[in-house]
Structure formats: structure tokens, C-alpha cells
Amino acid sequence: MDRFIIEGGSKLSGEIAVSGAKNATLPVMAATILAAGEFKLENIPNLIDIKLMGHLIRMLGARVEHEEGRMYIDTTNLDGWEAPYELVSKMRASIYVLGPLLARFGKAKVSFPGGCAIGTRPVDLHLMAMEKLGATITIEHGYIIAECEKLVGADITFRKVSVGATANSLMAAVLAEGETNLYNCAIEPEIQSFVEFLIQMGADIKGVGTSHLCIKGVPKLNSVKAEMLSDRIEAGTFLIAGAITRSEITITNCVPNHLGEFFDKLKLAGCGFDIMGNMITIKPGEIINPVNIKTAPFPEYPTDLQAQFMALMTLSSGESVIEEGIFPDRFTHAAELNRLDANIKVDGNLARVRGVKQLSGAPVMATDLRASAALVLAGLAAQGTTEISRIYHIDRGYESFEHKLTSLGANIKRLKG
Numbered sequence: 001m002d003r004f005i006i007e008g009g010s011k012l013s014g015e016i017a018v019s020g021a022k023n024a025t026l027p028v029m030a031a032t033i034l035a036a037g038e039f040k041l042e043n044i045p046n047l048i049d050i051k052l053m054g055h056l057i058r059m060l061g062a063r064v065e066h067e068e069g070r071m072y073i074d075t076t077n078l079d080g081w082e083a084p085y086e087l088v089s090k091m092r093a094s095i096y097v098l099g100p101l102l103a104r105f106g107k108a109k110v111s112f113p114g115g116c117a118i119g120t121r122p123v124d125l126h127l128m129a130m131e132k133l134g135a136t137i138t139i140e141h142g143y144i145i146a147e148c149e150k151l152v153g154a155d156i157t158f159r160k161v162s163v164g165a166t167a168n169s170l171m172a173a174v175l176a177e178g179e180t181n182l183y184n185c186a187i188e189p190e191i192q193s194f195v196e197f198l199i200q201m202g203a204d205i206k207g208v209g210t211s212h213l214c215i216k217g218v219p220k221l222n223s224v225k226a227e228m229l230s231d232r233i234e235a236g237t238f239l240i241a242g243a244i245t246r247s248e249i250t251i252t253n254c255v256p257n258h259l260g261e262f263f264d265k266l267k268l269a270g271c272g273f274d275i276m277g278n279m280i281t282i283k284p285g286e287i288i289n290p291v292n293i294k295t296a297p298f299p300e301y302p303t304d305l306q307a308q309f310m311a312l313m314t315l316s317s318g319e320s321v322i323e324e325g326i327f328p329d330r331f332t333h334a335a336e337l338n339r340l341d342a343n344i345k346v347d348g349n350l351a352r353v354r355g356v357k358q359l360s361g362a363p364v365m366a367t368d369l370r371a372s373a374a375l376v377l378a379g380l381a382a383q384g385t386t387e388i389s390r391i392y393h394i395d396r397g398y399e400s401f402e403h404k405l406t407s408l409g410a411n412i413k414r415l416k417g
């Protein structure tokens with residue numbers, strides 16, 4: 001398994017371009033199942049999770065080619081309807097094929113996604129929505145088996161805001177007979193761009209960007225060309241790289257509006273910003289102020305930038321409280337950050353971070369995607385050498401992470417094997 005070796009303490013400078021967003025690309029790839037035809041997708045990140053989704057759609061019978069930021073998907077001969085355990089266990093987002101398979105074939109068999117390093121992650125909202133739309137769901141031998149004669153529009157209220165359940169329900173509803181109203185939907189930028197993608201395919205959806213989506217089913221959708229959104233979580237991670245190393249860096253190809261409350265929190269931490277179009281330059285202060293955050297659905301603070309912010313807070317001038325409002329157990333990085341001499345105490349879904357003067361390098365282990373990014377950020381600021389094992393998590397969600405950091409002047413190397 002590959003490892004990162006980081007020599008901390010280098011100042012960063014320069015500019016990097018943010019890649020396409022994994023979380024915007026995955027539902028789009030699943031939605032290609034809804035139409036028989038050729039899709040051309042641009043700004044596709046080169047990531048393990050994207051390859052896994054490509055593999056899954058290929059197994060269902062599509063032709064998938066992925067090269068240099070472009071993806072070609074031909075779903076003309078797609079006729080499979082089963083997502084096996086081997087793939088779903090590697091990537092939970094495989095559940096995204098449930099809605100479109102049901103809509104296209106009236107049946108789907110998808111392995112039940114288990115828990116993961118960030119805690120239990122149920123799929124009850126996905127299943128509730130499919131049932132409301134007319135599917136019969138049975139669970140057999142670890143598989144979700146969904147069947148229907150036809151899907152029929154319904155009123156569905158999510159008890160909790162869910163990105164995945166919103167996307168999956170949309171894919172089932174766009175070809176259902178009649179009108180579907182989805183209430184309490186996620187309004188994350190990735191969902192907004194996904195709705196726009198479905199509309200481009202010919203779907204009739206009202207309420208883009210709001211928590212109430214009204215879908216009028218259409219008989220058929222078309223294949224299209226589309227460009228993926230840039231990755232706000234990658235953008236945020238690099239901004240924190242600037243903040244934690246007290247370095248002025250510029251990120252391009254990003255959408256500043258998509259950073260929501262994250263910006264406000266970095267400002268409170270003492271950072272200034274120059275924003276010009278799709279370019280942000282961070283101007284960190286010398287002192288990192290302690291700032292409290294609570295993760296919540298967009299536009300509030302994103303859970304996918306919680307671990308990275310915790311890394312920043314380990315070097316603040318006081319105590320900050322981090323409350324995880326989405327995945328209560330998402331704190332595995334705290335113990336690893338403490339190995340670098342951070343002072344973090346976790347109590348349920350709260351973490352109290354008392355800032356220290358200096359982090360010091362140590363061997364640590366990456367436990368999930370964003371936790372791994374937090375360890376890299378801490379390693380960049382720590383004194384001495386930090387060795388991070390199990391970095392395959394990073395390759396799931398950050399394109400060319402170490403190359404981008406090296407181009408900014410960081411001292412980070414990948415050791416193979």
C-alpha cells in the first residue's frame with residue numbers, strides 16, 4: 001500500500017487548478033442509464049471512485065471510455081440490472097444505480113451498502129422513496145431487490161436532508177408516470193448541477209436550487225454532452241493548505257459561491273481573500289484564531305471539510321468546538337492528529353480542539369477520504385517528517401493531490417507498495 005512522506009514546514013506559493021467534482025460526476029454517470037445513447041462528459045476527475053462507477057456501468061452493458069478529463073459513455077446496449085457486492089462494498093455511491101435501473105427496466109438488484117469508516121450510513125430514505133414511487137422492495141442475502149410494473153409519481157418528504165436520496169429519487173421520478181413532489185431535498189451545488197443535467201436530458205423538473213423539486217415524468221430522455229462542476233471540497237482543502245502553512249496561494253477553476261459558510265469560518269480564523277471570477281487567492285494571517293463550526297447541509301458548513309478544518313484548528317491560539325451534525329462518528333482523524341501532538345478531545349459528536357504552538361511529525365494512518373486530507377494538511381505544517389499510510393483513500397477523491405501540492409512547493413513524496 002502506498003504511503004506519503006511529508007517534510008513539514010515549507011511555505012507554499014503559486015497557483016493550482018481545481019478538478020471536476022467527484023460528487024457531481026457520480027450521479028451524472030448513474031443517470032446515463034436513463035437513456036439509450038452516447039454521452040460525452042467533460043471535466044471528469046481521474047479518481048478511483050470514478051473508475052469504480054465506470055466499471056459498474058460497463059458491467060451493466062455500457063461502453064465507457066475515460067481519458068484526460070473526458071468520458072464517453074454509450075448506454076445503447078446496457079441491459080444489466082445488478083450491482084454486485086464486490087463493487088458496492090468498495091464504493092457506497094453505487095447505490096445511485098438503483099433509481100435509474102428501476103426507471104429503465106422496472107427492476108434492480110443492488111448490494112446493500114454497509115457502514116464505513118465515517119459511521120453507519122443507512123439507505124432507508126432511498127428505499128422509502130422508491131416504494132412511494134411504486135416499487136416493491138425486498139432484502140435478500142444482503143441485496144436490495146426492487147421491482148415495479150411502472151413507477152408512478154408521488155409526494156415524498158425526506159425526514160432528513162440527503163444528497164444521495166435526493167439524487168436517486170430524482171432519477172426514479174423523471175421517467176415515472178405523472179407528477180412527483182420531493183420535499184426537504186438537498187440543495188448542495190452538486191444536486192443543483194445534477195438537476196440541470198437531467199433537464200438537459202429532457203426531464204421536466206421545477207424548483208432547481210430549492211428544497212422542493214416538482215418532477216413531471218416524461219416518456220423518454222436523451223443522451224447529451226455536459227461539463228462537470230468543479231470540486232468545492234478540493235477547493236476548500238487547498239485553501240486550508242494555504243491557511244495552515246500561512247502561505248498565499250491561488251486556486252483557479254472554482255466557484256466561490258459554492259463554498260458557503262466555509263468562507264466565513266476561514267475569515268473568522270484570520271484569513272483574507274481576493275476573489276476574481278473563478279479564482280481565489282487566500283491571504284492568511286500570522287495567527288490562526290479559534291473558530292467553532294457545526295456541520296450541516298448546504299449552505300451551512302460542509303461535513304466534507306470538517307476534518308481539514310480540525311487540522312487547522314490544532315494550531316489556533318485558543319479552543320474551538322467542532323460539532324458534527326451529519327455523520328456523528330466522523331472523528332477518526334482526531335486520534336491520528338493527536339499523534340502529531342494536537343490536543344483534541346472527542347465527546348460524542350463534539351470535538352474540543354485546544355490549539356498547540358507546534359505540531360510534530362509522526363507516522364499516522366489515513367482512515368477515510370477527508371480524514372486523510374486533514375492528515376496531509378497537518379503534516380505540511382508539522383515540524384519534521386510525517387508518514388501517512390493507507391493513502392488509497394486520498395486517491396478515491398483527490399486528483400493528483402501530491403503533484404498539486406508539490407507544484408505549490410510542498411515537500412511530499414509517495415512511496416509505492
Ligand code: UD1
Pocket residue numbers: 022023024026093120121122123124125126127160161162163164165186303304326327
Ligand atoms: C453525500 C456525499 C458525501 C457527503 C454527504 C453529506 C456523495 C457521493 N457523497 O453522501 O461526500 O459527506 O453527502 O454532505 O455525494 N441518511 C439517512 N438515510 C438515508 C440516507 C442518508 O439517515 O437513506 C442520513 C446519513 O446517515 C447522514 C445524512 O442523512 O446523517 C446525510 O447523508 P447523505 O446526504 O445521504 O450522504 P451521502 O449522499 O451518502
